Amino acid sequence: MKRKRNKNIPGLAVRLVIVIMVVLVGIQLFQSREETTLGQEAAPSVQTPSDSYIDGFFTTPDGKPMEYTQTVRLASTGDIMTHGTQINGAYDRASGAYDFKPNFVHVKKYFESAHMPVANLETVTAGGTPQGYPVFNAPDAILDAVQYAGIRLLGTANNHSLDKGKSGLLRTLDQLKSRGLLSTGSFREPEQEITTMEENGVKVGFLAYTYGLNGLDGYLTDQERSYMINLIDEDKIRSDIQKAKEQGCDAVAVLIHWGNEYQQTPNAQQKDLAEKMLEWGVDVIFGSHPHVIQPSEMVEVDGAKKYVIYSQGNFLSNQRRETLPSIGVRNYTEDGVIVHVGLEKDPIRNSVVIRSVSYTPTWVHRYATDTGQQYEILPVREMLLREDTSASLRSRLEESYNNTKKNLTMYNGDLDG
Template structure:
């Protein structure tokens, strides 16, 4: 009889629900869906270099401090690191070899969350394979994520993947090797299956990698490319070709660095391309290299607002431009983007959807 009563009580608990489990939190399918595809903030900067003259200001605190209201709250901050972090004195590249002391690695992280060092560039091997390996080891020691260079092609081309707030973000980093054909494989090595090097864009393999990321469930794919002609304010044909191929393969945006000056924007098949951001933390003396912009992607569900912030590089560090200067920079970019809205504050906005066509 007792056994029968216990069975009846258990059945009632299943039907009515266990009153001991009741609390103020209501977990339903609708509340779960509201948590999926939540908000994200992703910032991408141009060239960052902590060597040569910049240590003169690096000891004064956070080098992002003048733009920290945006950078500091980014869930992901991506920077193009234009130097290996090494103490090596064996410069391999004969012209303009750059390096930075490992003591400055912590300063790359200008956000309270995740920072990613993009290393597919023409300076990561300035101190040879030893310098690159030193740099990766030093970044790892500080838990700084990195992409774009490695001990073989698999390492160099492996994307960075982050899952947060229901989103799966994938970041690829490539360099256009055609820009540096004058350098030998010993000085600026492309990664191969068995040898160290940087991640070189490949017209066949790279789009397949991007497509695979889309097939694997990534809903926001960023391709960060090191390409273009230095000091040219206009993208070359190869930049356009790479960017279009990346978008066609499934990328949601392409962002460029390397030129040290700004180049314009384009919306292609509903997705924005930023051909060159210019510098961000750098010590070049040419005034043209002191005007730049960075991009912050405000992701809300499937809708994305790309906020474009013009900056002046003053004493090697980025400062927001005033309204009139910011408007002037955005209006002179080449190419001009018809979907770009210039705000009253002198910043820019491009709205797009990570599944559908760009909204004007």
């Protein structure tokens, strides 16, 4: 008997071939995705026509997009100074010791919640008799307080870096190191490795420079001046930025001491140098020295957003309306700001972008006790929201808040940090 021919066989064969091909492609995609998930560095094995294709291509088993970005939050603030009345107020006669920790009680949480908290240390800790302005020499206890506040890195390049000469500079570096605090801007030996912090797979290089040393350069030899304190020198800055990139930094932040004291707007030199540094590869610039807050701005360089704040004002000092009667902006010297910058890294695209910038305005509260003047740095917005804030204190806080708000450009939310 003649067997009937199954007319559906060719169709079944085609479908079988398609199924096999789908399975093979699926295995290949799974292997590629698995390698990328484990290594966080393997590139897709196929050419991706667009970013949206990447986002859709890598998914978790439940179909959700895989997260390939890594984030860190920088928190930076301005000048930490120790004038004579601050030193006296921090002295405990009963114990014979200094304690500056109460100055930071209300703001420490803002640094503790950051991955990379930094500030400018506008004094040395040279040992011996403590001194305030004009030759600063703080008790070592100021470093204990900074550590207590959660600050991890201090810029040490400023016009007071040589107030107690070479020995004062070196002792300050030793005291910082003994507490596990990082520093940048001044060095015992020529800097071979850029000072960095790395969290969540994001490595940030920190550089620091100062416009000058109050004419005290003579404390150092020509050779020592070439490496012990970073002065603003365009060739050196550009070289340091390149070195940071070569040493694997995903982003570069600069702490820079520049500008004119008590001026609320940046001068032409600040603007020009900021533009150059951003073009050379710096991502974030934190300015200090004017002792008042200067404006901030976001600058686009080759399609990438870069950020600069020209001055963060005073974080802790005795500069205020009661002590600077002849200065037209004396009220503004009481104001400071903690700047929060969120950086995000995408290891597939190998780039870091600024995702957020926000601010926590601060104000230095000085009040008298029977042991002397006491100081505390207050987060302005938080204190204004408290019901137990007195009317007189509220008035000063509101003034400070308005002063700060008009100088800063908002990028994400308002002055909440």
